Amino acid sequence: MAAESGAGTQAVERAMSLLACFTDEQSELRITELCARTGLGQSTVSRMISSLDRLGYVVQDARTGLYSLGPSAVTLGSVALNNSPLFCAARPIAQSLAHATGLGVNLAEFRDDRLFYLCNFEGARSPKSFTMSGRTAPLHATGMGKAILAAQDGEYVQNYFAKGFGHAYTPHTITEPAAMKAVLAEVRNRGYATEVEELAFGRACVAAPIHARGGQVVAALSLSGPLSELDLAGRQQELSLMVVEAADELSVALGFTVTFTPRSSLPLSSQEPPHGA
Structure with missing residues (x-):
């Protein structure tokens, strides 16, 4: 029985390793490429891919012979998202915010020292041809990441960089x-974070933290788009108020009691030059 259990576990791990080979950069792969990436033999890969194909987790292009992820993988992802209280609460709020501003709205969880995107909606002035759901991003080079880092203690921040996570993505990245x-410290003082070309040139965002019932920051929400569309020099106060209010609404949905600050008492952040500009 133990031997059968071990063999079953190994088969599952091998199948999962094959599925994990498919990425945004390499979404279509040949059997030989799957062998090279996993270190598995061609007969093993062929047998497992055939089973995954039959179950709908991969599909093969009849013309090229290349494999890609199939509809069953999409179904599992949808089930996982729809089981997330944060995603379910955020979806209508994020969609409404994207429509009102014309900008991109992103939601990401704090997971394993990185951002894990749950959803994004693109406004008319910030279109994307792909979804961010399931992608990850660094904490130090993003507005949402800094909104989350601001809630951590100094030791965590020090260790984050000591682990080698603080890569420079552009000359503006804080390393x-x-x-x-x-x-x-500035993020904590004003209640939101900004990011200007720290992860990618020509892009900026304004982000606010989302609190769970116990008060801990578990996620963040952001407004993002091209520099010219965000216009932080002229619109930072307006956009920060919108994203903070939306993030607070999500925190309340998670059971957190928010003490709302009157608009007139919030910092006049639009008078400050955005960091990294």
Whole structure:
């Protein structure tokens, strides 16, 4: 029985390793490429891919012979998302915010020292031809990541960089713990974070933290888009108020008691130059 259990576990792990080979960068693969990526023999890969194909987790292009993820994989992802209280609460709020601003609205959880995107909606002025759901992003180079980092203690921030996570994506990326701690102090003071070309050139965002019932920051919400559309120099206060209110609404949906701050008492952040500009 133990031997059968071990063999079954190994088969599952091998099948999952094959599915994990498919990425945004390499969404279509040949059997030989799957062998190279997993280290499995061609007969093993062929047998397992055939089973995954039969079950709908992969599909083969009849013309090219290339495999890609199939409809069963999409179904599982949808089930996982629809089982998330955060996703279900955020979907109408994010969609409404994207429509009102014409900008992109993103929702991401704090998971394993990274952002894990649950959903995104694109406004008319910030279109994308792909979804962010299921993707990950670094904490230090994103507005949502900084909104989450601001809720962590100094030791966590120090260890984050000590682990080698603080890569530079552009010349504007903050890569030093001391500089990041100063930025995070500002984020805590004003209640939201900004990011200007720290992850990608020509892009910016404004983000606010989302609190769980116990008060811990578990996720963040952001408004993002091209620099020209966000216009942080002129619209930072307006956009920050909108994203903070939406994030607070999500926190309430998760059971957190929010003390709402009157608009007139919030910092006049639009008078401050955005970080990284």
